Amino acid sequence: MRSVEINGSRVHIVGVVKGLVSEEKKVESAISELTPDAIGISVSKEQLAALRSKEVWDEYELSPLETAYKTLMQEFGEVRLPSPAFIKALELAEYSKVPVIPIDMNDYDYTEAYCQKVGTADLVREGAFSKSVKRRKFDGSSPESLAIDWDRQVNKAKGFRELEAQRETHMSLILKKMTSKYRNILALVDQERFEGIIQGLK
Numbered sequence: 001m002r003s004v005e006i007n008g009s010r011v012h013i014v015g016v017v018k019g020l021v022s023e024e025k026k027v028e029s030a031i032s033e034l035t036p037d038a039i040g041i042s043v044s045k046e047q048l049a050a051l052r053s054k055e056v057w058d059e060y061e062l063s064p065l066e067t068a069y070k071t072l073m074q075e076f077g078e079v080r081l082p083s084p085a086f087i088k089a090l091e092l093a094e095y096s097k098v099p100v101i102p103i104d105m106n107d108y109d110y111t112e113a114y115c116q117k118v119g120t121a122d123l124v125r126e127g128a129f130s131k132s133v134k135r136r137k138f139d140g141s142s143p144e145s146l147a148i149d150w151d152r153q154v155n156k157a158k159g160f161r162e163l164e165a166q167r168e169t170h171m172s173l174i175l176k177k178m179t180s181k182y183r184n185i186l187a188l189v190d191q192e193r194f195e196g197i198i199q200g201l202k
Contacts, residue, residue: 006175040175103124104167104171125156148192
């Protein structure tokens, strides 16, 4: 956990590993320790709505890349999608009546950014990565290291790197805006976006 003071408010940022069930404990601990006024999570408003609808979960089909990620991450424990860390945050927030704010770009803005940043060469590189993912080596020293290294390799193409940087900037701005209303904020973000969001807040 890292904390940043903005406009007299404190933003506490916790990186969570996508899909790993054991990350629920990290979320429970953070909420219990901080008793936040609001919780920001690194999903879009559309994704947040889907997380709140349990009947949608069973309809979710993993892409080939998500399946490969799940296989690798299972070395560290049970993996489920949607991300258990965010589901747990919603459950605890609802019980405590704490607002949950989606801090990622909405679907329209993401699509616009994707079209601006990602070109044909980026898509070709991504396709090549997908075909060779089973032969690639990743840093499996810890769940966090695996998540970060996976993201680094998946988004190696310039367009995708710029797209993810734009997401991080957007999430940092939303967290800053939250400080005008809330004094004690917990931000739960995908581990691979953690450092970029910290830098954006600073």
